[in-house]
Amino acid sequence: MLDCGLDMTSTLNFLPLPLVQSPRLSKLPGWVLKDGSMFLDKELKECSGHVFVDSVPEFCLPETELLDLSTVDVILISNYHCMMALPYITEYTGFTGTVYATEPTVQIGRLLMEELVNSIERVPKAQSASMWKNKEVQRLLPAPLKDAVEVSMWRKCYTMPEVNAALSKIQLVGYSQKIELFGAVQVTPLSSGYALGSSNWIIQSHYEKVSYVSGSSLLTTHPQPMDQASLKNSDVLILTGLTQIPTANPDGMVGEFCSNLAMTVRNGGNVLVPCYPSGVIYDLLECLYQYIDSAGLSNVPFYFISPVANSSLEFSQIFAEWLCHNKQTKVYLPEPPFPHAELIQTNKLKHYPSIHGDFSNDFKQPCVVFTGHPSLRFGDVVHFMELWGKSSLNTVIFTEPDFSYLDALAPYQPLAMKCVYCPIDTRLNFIQVSKLLKEVQPLHVVCPEQYTQPPPTQSHRTDLMIDCQPPAMSYRRAEVLTLPYKRRYEKIEIMPDLADSLVPLEIKPGISLATVSAVLHTKDNKHLPPKPPQPPASKKRKRVSDDVPEGKSLKPLLSGSIPMDQFVQTLEKHGFSDVKVEDTAKGHIVLLQEAETLIQLEEDSTHIICDNDEPLRVKLRDLVLKFLQKF
Amino acid sequence: MPEIKVTPLGAGQDVGRSCILVSIAGKNVMLDCGMHMGYNDDRRFPDFSYITQNGRLTDFLDCVIISHFHLDHCGALPYFSEMVGYDGPIYMSHPTKAICPILLEDYRKITVDKKGETNFFTSQMIKDCMKKVVAVHLHQTVQVDEELEIKAYYAGHVLGAAMFQIKVGCESVVYTGDYNMTPDRHLGAAWIDKCRPDLLITESTYATTIRDSKRCRERDFLKKVHETVERGGKVLIPVFALGRAQELCILLETFWERMNLKAPIYFSTGLTEKANHYYKLFITWTNQKIRKTFVQRNMFEFKHIKAFDRAFADNPGPMVVFATPGMLHAGQSLQIFRKWAGNEKNMVIMPGYCVQGTVGHKILSGQRKLEMEGRQILEVKMQVEYMSFSAHADAKGIMQLIRQAEPRNVLLVHGEAKKMEFLRQKIEQEFHVSCFMPANGETTTILTNPSIPVDISLGLLKRETAIGAAPDAKKPKLMHGTLLMKDNSFRLVSPEQALKELGLAEHQLRFTCRVHIQDPRKEHETVLRVYNHLKGILKDYSVQHLPDGSITVESILIQATAHSEDQGTKVLLVSWTYQDEELGSYLTSLLKKGLPQSTP
Secondary structure: OEOOOOEOHHHHHEOOOOOOOOHHHHOOOEOOOOOOOOOOOOOEEEEOOEEEEOOOOEEEOOOOOOOOHHHOOEEEOOOHHHHOOHHHHHHHOOOOOEEEEEHHHHHHHHHHHHHHHHHHHOOOOOOOOOHHHOHHHHOOOOOOHHHOOOHHHOEEOOOHHHHHHHHOOEEEEOOOOOEEEOOOEEEEEEEOOOOOOOEEEEEEOOOOEEEEEEOOOOOOOOEOOOOOHHHOOOOEEEEEOOOOOOOOOHHHHHHHHHHHHHHHHHOOOOEEEEOOOOOHHHHHHHHHHHHOOOOOOOOOOEEEEOOOHHHHHHHHHHOHHHEOHHHHHHHOOOOOOOOHHHHHHOOOEEEEOOOOOHHHHHOOOOOEEEEOOOOOOOOOHHHHHHHHOOOOOOEEEEOOOOOOHHHHHHHHOOOOOEEEEOOOOOOOOHHHHHHHHHHHOOOEEEEEHHHHOOOHHHOOOOOOOOOOOOOOEEEOOOOOOOOOOOOOEEEEEEOHHHHHHOOOEEEEOOEEEEEEEEEEOEEOOEEOOOEOOOOOOOOOOOOOOOOOOOOOOOOOOEEOOOOHHHHHHHHHHOOOOOEEEEEOOOEEEEEEOOOOEEEEEEOOEEEEEOOOOHHHHHHHHHHHHOOOEEO | OOEEEEEEEEOOOOOOOOEEEEEEOOEEEEEOOOOOOOOOOHHHOOOHHHOOOOOOHHHHOOEEEOOOOOHHHHOOHHHHHHHHHOOOOEEEEHHHHHHHHHHHHHHHHHHHHHOOOOOOOOHHHHHHHHHOEEEEOEOOEEEOOOOEEEEEEEOOOOOOOEEEEEEEOOEEEEEOOOOOOOOOOOOOOOOOOOOOOOEEEEEOOEOOOOOOOHHHHHHHHHHHHHHHHHOOOEEEEEOOOOOHHHHHHHHHHHHHHHHOOOOOEEEOOOHHHHHHHHHHHOHHHOOHHHHHHOOOOOOOOOOOEEEOOHHHHHOOOOEEEEEOOOOOOOHHHHHHHHHHOOOOOOEEEEOOOOOOOOHHHHHHOOOOEEEOHHHOEEEOOOEEEEOOOOOOOEHHHHHHHHHHHOOOEEEEEOOOHHHHHHHHHHHHHHHOOEEEOOOOOOOEEEEOOOOEEEEEEHHHHHHHHHHHOOOOOOOOEEEEEEEEEEOOEEEEEOHHHHHHHHOOOEOEEEEEEEEEEEOOOOHHHHHHHHHHHHHHHOOOOOEEEOOOOOEEEOOEEEEEEEOOOOOOEEEEEEEEEHHHHHHHHHHHHHHHOOOOOOOO
């Protein structure tokens, strides 16, 4: 199984979880059906024309019905965003295999899960709505609730013990490490350049190579650059995790981010940056590190609020081996690879586990706050939205591309606060994809259906799709795709003693052959070196001709033809004095008159017709065989 | 016969200046490039002229691998690459790459600035040398060229220490460098998978020692330090700046905290803070416990341990001082030792191995009157204690590693000849593998017997597996195929495919025998009797009665006709191809014996 991501856009259908009782949210009117029936007004609330479920937010899981997950042997994880559904899979589906991921992926993935669990668990919600999920009821609801897929499969968030159990099933791997799976295939993670420890995977046998390219970046940010060379010569390249915002240039967005931030703060407003606790935030902090002095922001406090803020900042400094070259060389000095260490030291950046505790004492405005969750449905960000939403001095800047910012803001409307959308998505865009494909030249490309056509909202932009030859094969949710290649050879090893016993024969110039009869052992999907067949053990009693021959003894195929004159000479040499030859349409018939035996010789066949005299037959057989090549 | 050749240029029946040449399948690899602490002349570096007399080293060596940052493993590297001249790749782990240049610079300073030697490598040479270094991750398979690949394994010992597997085709060598099979307070234990190398080159510093539990040694150490401090004495612990020092610091720090002790602990070198910083940044290379808790509490931030100033040595009252270098052969540790040696209240604790010729080695072997520079005699009255904290595998650990890796041959380096000899016998007895211990400059040749990789067509593989037909997959299967050899490629295919590819036709060899059977019944009844008879005997074969009146056993055809003269005799024509020879021959002889009297 390749990756194990969680669809969190489902949470956008729910009301935000406020940290402190929000009078605004609690006073929202219940939603009433057009015919006036009231039975859903406890579960569904209306806000500025949108309907939300008033319940603990739920997530949309990967498809688990299509196949029996206990038959999945291995899960390969490409980056920490793509493992968020892992506890659901490892704890509730009968999956007993191994999960492979790099160390930073696991550590940061753990932080993301911890933050998720924490922000949902600390706001216990009494209500868990389920009535609206009834198919008959859902049909009557307004969009987008009406169109939400698989709502019956939506699940509440997992717990920390489940997270720990899931993570304990992960086997850590390093880039370019070759991992043998059951002797059948070898998998290798390669740097994908997108995030700390993010990987593409190569799945290969001796003759077949499948590359799984997921969430890759060619831009120079903090992670190690993408390893493209190792993707060459793929039979199949599975391509996914391209940028969500193909039209936005990440560099331009960072510039816009900085200038909007500066403008707001200069005007005395606060800036809210909803974000994940790891990833782009490191790059943003690095930009700000260079920017704040020149922009005259040195006195503005930057707050990073997350239950895992400290861990995330600390972890980022110890994965030097997974960072780009510049950052790696810093460690040799030895200096911390990221400049946010200095921001913390100089008190420009402060981090807190939550808005409670120390933060409330230190809190000074105007300020810049980085906090989660980017969906604006849970986490400390909900508090700041409620707090700052009413003032047009303040700005919320969206940098994470996973959620539509309009949908994210919907339950906070009407809103006075300024909203700026600067999505920073460093993953491959379509221009980079075609460059990459030209470079690595896979035989076939496989990708999700969306990438093979322009985005529905911009159907004229034919440049926003994958263009390659032969055309990419696409797949959809719950669709089975057969890959177009056939396996023809496998590798085995021949032991030296068997090799010694072979007698090669040169058939044509430069081509030799030898017949091999050997015992093949198969163990762990590996075909062990074949050994020469053992002569029957002496203990075993000699086979009496009465016994039925055991099994099928394999005789070689024959080839060649028998030269008439030489054959007759040979027969005469062996004491047959009455050889008589008759010509036929296709060859000859050799008659041994006394022995009442007849040999038909033709170009590609020999037929010995011999009655009642087994020793004679065997003798003739061996004479014939001398003229033929064995295969 | 393919062979692997190994020649130690250093560390052959000796500890110091590790440098081992390995030739494997036409590739030449140099393992480590160390200096010898016991010598100050030419002997301190390996004799690189052995590698090649007039050619360039770069042409001869495919790569150089450095196992860890200790100078006896990397101290000659700038001399080798910049002064002798080598421009090929040098591989080492990230922490080694980070720390190695600092120790080299330190070594250069002591040699050139303090001892005034000329003709030594310069700071610039260290920098240029490090530019040739390629850093490797643990378990990453590094392709040095098309055929040669190397892979690093965790070795414990010091931060960033690695064992290396060197592999060409099916042949492989594992070099351990220095390693430790028991986790300590800051590092984990060495680990390798069952990679079954043709040769394992292992260090054998503690070839004959079996150490008691780490806990006992730690308790012992703390007790001795504590007692000395209690009676007002000073404790000198000579260490190398990185490695053991951090482990002992963690140990003393926690002890001081627990016992609420006040005596000062000093660390003598400016390197310390920097060193601890390396440990913080490379925390992924430390042990699990430290890695797990580093966010809450970084073990390498010490409260009780302060920087040492030269003047402190004369302060009255108890103190504990960590000073470099670890073998008391030069520098600050030796200076402090000379100051304190005369007082029996004081104590020096040697926590690691000392090379012959160093002051450390002398006092450990019981010498109490030392001749210093200028013929001055130093009388040692202070207590001298030895505690093995050096993180080398002991005999038990070495055996454990051999068990893990399952090598076909073992070669010992980095140890003393006598001890090696003992271990060699033990290894040969227990594992029944050859064990070698070449001296410096002596070449050991190991014959390998590599298998020949062959491509087998899936058609043949599947067919052979199907004939076995049994669900019992473990049962060996007889395989018959044709090996096609063309332009150095080997392919094993089915005989049919071989014929087809070569454009040859099959020659069919067929036999027909007439068997007479006395049976007065009608032809088809005779056939039925024959059918039942065969069916009864040949249970494992497919015996069929065809509508046209003939019988087949597998591909053998049996037809019956009445005898032209004698109606009571039926003639059975048995016809088979050469491929069914055994069965055909058996059938004719069976039928010749006639049919049983009554058909069941």
